[in-house]
Amino acid sequence: MPVANERFSPQDEAILLDTIQRWTDRELKPIVKEYDHADRYPHGIVEQMKEMGLFGATISQEYGGLGLPATTYAKLVMIISSVWMSITGIFNSHLIMSLAVEKFGTDEQKAEWLPKFASGEIRGGLGLTEPDAGTDLQGIRTSAKWNGSEYVINGTKTWISNGIEGSCIALLVKTDPTAEPRYKGMSLFIAPKQAGFTVGKKMEKLGYKCIDSGELFFDNYRLSKAHLIGGVEGQGFFQATGGLELGRINVAARGVGLAEGALRLASDYAQVRKTFGKPICEHQAIQLKLGEMVTRARAARLLTLDAAEIFDRGERCDMEAGMAKFFSSEAALENSTEAMRIHGGYGYSKEYDIERFYRDSPLTCIGEGTNEMQRMIIARQYIKRHSIA
Numbered sequence: 001m002p003v004a005n006e007r008f009s010p011q012d013e014a015i016l017l018d019t020i021q022r023w024t025d026r027e028l029k030p031i032v033k034e035y036d037h038a039d040r041y042p043h044g045i046v047e048q049m050k051e052m053g054l055f056g057a058t059i060s061q062e063y064g065g066l067g068l069p070a071t072t073y074a075k076l077v078m079i080i081s082s083v084w085m086s087i088t089g090i091f092n093s094h095l096i097m098s099l100a101v102e103k104f105g106t107d108e109q110k111a112e113w114l115p116k117f118a119s120g121e122i123r124g125g126l127g128l129t130e131p132d133a134g135t136d137l138q139g140i141r142t143s144a145k146w147n148g149s150e151y152v153i154n155g156t157k158t159w160i161s162n163g164i165e166g167s168c169i170a171l172l173v174k175t176d177p178t179a180e181p182r183y184k185g186m187s188l189f190i191a192p193k194q195a196g197f198t199v200g201k202k203m204e205k206l207g208y209k210c211i212d213s214g215e216l217f218f219d220n221y222r223l224s225k226a227h228l229i230g231g232v233e234g235q236g237f238f239q240a241t242g243g244l245e246l247g248r249i250n251v252a253a254r255g256v257g258l259a260e261g262a263l264r265l266a267s268d269y270a271q272v273r274k275t276f277g278k279p280i281c282e283h284q285a286i287q288l289k290l291g292e293m294v295t296r297a298r299a300a301r302l303l304t305l306d307a308a309e310i311f312d313r314g315e316r317c318d319m320e321a322g323m324a325k326f327f328s329s330e331a332a333l334e335n336s337t338e339a340m341r342i343h344g345g346y347g348y349s350k351e352y353d354i355e356r357f358y359r360d361s362p363l364t365c366i367g368e369g370t371n372e373m374q375r376m377i378i379a380r381q382y383i384k385r386h387s388i389a
């Protein structure tokens with residue numbers, strides 16, 4: 001389980017985060033607007049991310065990863081997301097796939113796949129959602145039938161991040177469509193691109209540009225038993241959702257980055273834009289907005305690091321990760337909206353960066369479990385922990 005790495009000291013963290021900050025300022029800031037507006041995949045940036053080890057960020061060092069604790073990883077994601085949120089998805093979805101293999105895979109699967117995942121030689125993501133099943137994951141229909149020598153897989157996945165540019169996904173299927181309860185018939189496979197696995201169109205999105213979101217089709221796609229994660233059928237639902245705590249901490253960190261980035265843009269703008277003879281930051285109405293934005297961004301950061309610290313201690317943190325994800329994503333959306341309003345008419349212009357934050361933020365309310373579900377999870381967990389029965 002790639003959790004806290006005791007060999008990773010606070011000094012190591014400071015050096016790493018400083019490197020990420022400088023890289024973000026030098027390489028990302030100058031090009032983000034152009035790439036975002038063109039919805040262009042950032043191949044050059046992906047090569048740089050490979051060199052920095054980001055595709056192995058949370059993979060254990062024994063498999064060639066950096067073995068970062070969740071706290072350090074979250075801070076890294078916050079820095080990048082404060083400028084260009086969507087590119088964090090290129091390595092994060094990949095790391096959730098990697099986590100499933102590291103946490104639940106056989107020794108042979110870990111030895112074979114994790115070093116290639118860590119180097120970025122093989123990149124991918126998580127293939128769960130289908131046209132008729134997102135939140136209700138147990139309703140998926142993609143099936144894998146054992147024919148005596150291999151699994152034959154048929155079905156369709158949609159919205160899969162890295163589905164087009166990546167070369168492998170963790171694929172959730174039904175190995176027993178009749179099982180009751182339904183989750184007992186689900187299995188997770190390491191699914192490399194090969195005959196029978198084709199990709200459809202790149203999906204057009206409101207925001208979260210540059211990263212590819214694809215439809216994937218499986219037509220008599222064949223996999224050996226060596227690709228079944230853990231080697232046992234029926235574990236897929238828990239394997240697929242087992243990475244969600246880290247996934248939610250990641251989305252929370254993206255929300256923090258967006259909330260802080262939007263705040264910074266608003267604060268900078270409010271100090272130079274003048275109306276009625278003074279900078280707008282001196283008008284009380286703008287100060288009320290900024291005061292709320294600063295507080296929301298800070299609270300989101302603290303909730304996220306709290307969840308990450310619990311995760312790093314190896315303790316259960318579904319409620320804390322849920323709170324962090326829910327609060328930070330809503331903070332991202334609210335701060336982006338308020339920052340846009342502080343920009344007045346220019347906030348509506350594509351010349352300014354704030355419109356990107358406004359388009360990117362809503363995704364954080366949807367991914368890794370919608371915020372509707374998140375609140376229900378938090379409430380149920382709270383009641384469980386404080387049962388009066």
Ligand SMILES: Cc1cc2nc3c(=O)[nH]c(=O)nc-3n(C[C@H](O)[C@H](O)[C@H](O)COP(=O)(O)OP(=O)(O)OC[C@H]3O[C@@H](n4cnc5c(N)ncnc54)[C@H](O)[C@@H]3O)c2cc1C
Nearest residue numbers: 125126127128129133134135136159160161208370372373
């Ligand atoms: C840009 C983007 C990238 C994505 N990347 C990936 C990826 O890499 N891999 C992947 O597998 N999926 C991915 N997804 C899919 C994403 O996980 C789903 O969109 C999400 O889980 C919601 O599922 P859905 O869209 O089917 O909505 P639905 O499940 O149909 O939900 C619709 C609405 O109903 C609400 N709802 C549903 N059930 C309940 C309930 N029981 N109680 C209360 N409210 C409920 C939801 O909160 C939502 O508001 C991505 C989506 C987007 C937009």
